[in-house]
Amino acid sequence: MEKVTTLGEFIIERQQDYPGSTGEFSRLLSAIRLASKIVSHQINKAGLLNDILGAAESENIQGEQQQKLDIFANNQFIKALEKRKVICGIASEENEDFIPLNKEGKYIVSMDPLDGSSNIDVNVSVGTIFSIYERISPQGQPVELTDFLQEGNKQVAAGYVIYGSSTMLVYSTGNGVNGFTYDPGIGVFVLSHPNMKFPATGKIYSMNEGNFFNCSVGVQNYIKYAQTIDKATNRPFTGRYIGSLVADFHRNLIKGGIYIYPATQSAPNGKLRLLYECNPIAYIAEQAGGTASDGATRILDIKPTELHQRVPLYTGIKSMVNKAEEILKAN
Ligand SMILES: O=P(O)(O)OC[C@H]1O[C@](O)(COP(=O)(O)O)[C@@H](O)[C@@H]1O
Numbered sequence: 001m002e003k004v005t006t007l008g009e010f011i012i013e014r015q016q017d018y019p020g021s022t023g024e025f026s027r028l029l030s031a032i033r034l035a036s037k038i039v040s041h042q043i044n045k046a047g048l049l050n051d052i053l054g055a056a057e058s059e060n061i062q063g064e065q066q067q068k069l070d071i072f073a074n075n076q077f078i079k080a081l082e083k084r085k086v087i088c089g090i091a092s093e094e095n096e097d098f099i100p101l102n103k104e105g106k107y108i109v110s111m112d113p114l115d116g117s118s119n120i121d122v123n124v125s126v127g128t129i130f131s132i133y134e135r136i137s138p139q140g141q142p143v144e145l146t147d148f149l150q151e152g153n154k155q156v157a158a159g160y161v162i163y164g165s166s167t168m169l170v171y172s173t174g175n176g177v178n179g180f181t182y183d184p185g186i187g188v189f190v191l192s193h194p195n196m197k198f199p200a201t202g203k204i205y206s207m208n209e210g211n212f213f214n215c216s217v218g219v220q221n222y223i224k225y226a227q228t229i230d231k232a233t234n235r236p237f238t239g240r241y242i243g244s245l246v247a248d249f250h251r252n253l254i255k256g257g258i259y260i261y262p263a264t265q266s267a268p269n270g271k272l273r274l275l276y277e278c279n280p281i282a283y284i285a286e287q288a289g290g291t292a293s294d295g296a297t298r299i300l301d302i303k304p305t306e307l308h309q310r311v312p313l314y315t316g317i318k319s320m321v322n323k324a325e326e327i328l329k330a331n
């Protein structure tokens with residue numbers, strides 16, 4: 001019988017890569033594993049439950065109408081992480097300010113508890129995105145804003161959960177990217193996608209083209225480049241856009257492509273948030289042999305200044321992102 005490796009076993013095995021590790025990080029990951037299962041279970045039966053679909057009465061700090069599932073997922077992840085006592089603070093898309101937790105905690109987590117909210121009610125894949133750092137303020141002290149405003153290249157781990165036809169947890173601790181598929185029959189995540197890498201070449205581009213005339217000439221010229229017929233360069237590329245960052249990124253990671261959420265006239269810094277969308281996705285992209293920039297600067301080198309700041313995102317296969325940057329620069 002083929003050997004299966006559960007996420008729990010994998011975490012313990014990988015702990016050996018870190019001599020002197022205390023198990024705190026493994027406990028943090030197990031909290032994410034637990035909350036993902038609970039959210040996955042809720043999503044799978046969302047259509048049956050009137051109290052989980054639809055909008056909540058509240059807005060988040062970004063002025064976005066919160067969905068009931070945004071709040072449910074937010075509460076589940078906060079509860080699971082708080083219980084583990086190894087985290088001194090959480091920043092979440094759904095909370096205006098960071099949430100101080102255990103002063104003795106060594107880690108901080110920034111998260112997007114439910115990504116792709118506009119797709120919840122229409123049974124299209126959504127996700128959760130998480131980014132993990134070691135604190136910089138002294139242990140034993142309350143967590144500080146500066147603990148959250150670290151560059152993405154300081155992340156000790158990052159990942160996402162995709163709630164789609166199956167639920168998968170994809171993460172990296174800096175030694176490559178591994179994907180685990182949830183088996184609801186036995187209630188465990190099983191290693192299904194070891195050492196995930198972008199293919200060498202790709203032909204998928206993902207952008208909300210409804211923004212075409214709202215974008216710079218550079219972005220418009222890249223879209224035209226993608227649509228130009230030229231067999232020698234694998235074009236025209238195929239347009240694919242789900243509207244859930246996690247799902248669009250995941251598809252492009254497996255099939256090969258580029259995801260773009262550019263700056264627009266109405267959103268001069270783009271739409272996606274640096275701390276809990278762009279940094280973790282960029283970390284995974286680079287660990288999978290791809291890249292991520294804001295069109296010019298490496299995402300992981302951007303120094304954050306605010307919890308909910310937005311940046312443009314270009315991520316995927318290196319050659320495709322480099323080409324986009326080249327065209328942007330030329331205009
Ligand atoms: O509807 P648009 O403008 O294309 O934006 C879609 C993007 O917005 C997001 O839904 C923003 O994330 P949230 O759903 O977590 O707010 C991304 O997942 C997605 O890529």
Ligand SMILES: [Mg+2]
Binds near residue numbers: 116245
């Ligand atoms: Mg999101």
Ligand SMILES: [Mg+2]
Binds near residue numbers: 093116
């Ligand atoms: Mg969200």
